[in-house]
Amino acid sequence: MVSRRSVIAGGGLGLVASLAAPLLIWGNANAAGTRTLRIGWQKNGVVALAKSQGALERRFAAQGIEVRWSEFTSGPPLLEALGAGALDFGATGDVPPLFAQASGRNLVYVGTYAGSPQGSAILVHKDSPIRTLADLKGRKVAFKRGSSAHNITVKALRKGGLTPDDVEASDLSPPDALAAFRAGSIDAWTIWDPYLAVAEDDPDARVLTTAEGLVPSWSYFLANGDFASETPDVVVDILNELAVVGRAAQSDLDRTVPVLSRITGVREDITRITLTRKGFDLGSVAPMNRDAQAYQQALADEFYGLGILPKPLNIQDIVWQPKAS
Template identity: 50%
Template sequence: MLTRRQILTFAAAGTASALATPILAAAPEPAKEPAKTFRFGWQKNGVPALTKRRGTLETRLAARGVAVTWHEFPSGPPLLEALGAGAIDFGYTGDIPPIFAQAGKLDLVYVGAAPAPGSSSAILVKKDGPIRSLADLKGRTLAFTKGSSAHNVAVSALRKAGLTLKDVTPAYLSPADAGAAFAGGRVEAWSIWDPFYAIAEQNPDVRVLTTAEGIVDSYGYYLANGAYTKANPTLVREVLAELAVQAAWSQDHLEETAKALSEITGVPYDVTLRSVKRTNTRFAVLPVTPEIVKTQQAIADTFAAEGLIPAKLDIASIVWTAPSI
């Protein structure tokens, strides 16, 4: 659960100082006008969706004269494409989308993190099918969304069995398309996250081959456009502070949280409640600590070694350092 100290860490605001040349004092730069809008990219799940529903971010930023607009995306990769291009200012994704975005030299920075427990992701197969172990995935068709957290689960699970993506036939599909292909027998296995995982496991013909527990040690991430963050550091901190408050409330009120998410997504309440109760640390907003950077760096190094991104990355180089008070 988020501590009061972590909430206060995000709530603090920063200041900037003027620079002068050694010979002649430079004219002070004109004060930058804060942005008048905050464009939030969101998916129908998690703390951003709950915050949007509650309207608390709009109330908080209205005091600064800033309006909030919400822009929905089906998954992390297209969200970060928009973020890097400056079409939105802020968003949340799993671990892999920012790695591909950084490899593509998009303008974004890590500004916060959240637990991504392995219990909330899984590789699914047919109950009576021939795939009984991870090794049995060899030669099979495995569906997942390219550049998503499910991509990481697929790669990591295969590595655990001594395999690589070259040993399977990857089917790069959106969650909706992958679900339809899996149900129709056009793919033999599906790497997916909640709530899609919770929905699919309701089918008696579906079996969980493995969850990501013990396979993937990871986080989800709050990211912001680099130029926007540089121009509006205090505003970004305000947003993180509000998200931290909403995350803490959600973690303390799981039944109410599940009801709200059910209404947002259309997923039945009992299925949603199962999803949110898989772990007691799902709802939190954390600073991007050196330990978290190390975890993300290890994932990026694996993807570079597998040839899934063109070169090694330096994750720490795009982690935002909030200005001092």
């Protein structure tokens, strides 16, 4: 049996492996006349379920499109690969697209989906003297820079009357942060599901605050800019298929829980917690909308004002406007 530690600590293929793999330029068929659709995924949510079911493979088989998957443990490296042309499509939280846009990466927002603010939190050790957000002052707080956890940390510190300069930030991927948390080398850890749900099951962990009341839980689907421009129908088909998979999964959690548990290696009872948090909806896949765009713009403005982003951003510049192919 695989332990929780080994599964959650296991990394993904990452950017280096993605870029090192032999790639086909989208639209150029190989000798068999097959094009390759390259998708970045993380071990959670509707994209992971679609992968496990072969849903996209079935959808695109008749079009001569083969699906290739690359696994990541967080959004920033996934979008780095996407923007560099090593991937065609992927999903992340709210902050990674901001850094990708600021870096001039070639990507666009194509859709959104709803998560739960209860599915992200700041954890401390059970016996830690940290009892309020203000108590984080001077403490070592781990989160993946440029991830949704970065945003939650900023918002939580503000609520506690602090700024990012008041803590010692430690830029760690979820597996590395988990190891550091268990070793006691960090004081607090900002993280999302399923890592959060697993950590909550640890008797040494205590939730200092969830993201509820701090930030809405917007997550996004993004595509490489050239891919979206050249194959708008494929992008629409991906979103439509993910919506079908998500609605079916959310309507039958008794079947979905064991499937997702096998994907993540996380126990079924813990997996059910992640899928039943307030506001979580696997079937909420939808095109990019005004509310999601407005949220991203406000977040970009805030991060620029704090000096986290190097320049102001106009989110509209990379919001995909589908056109018939």
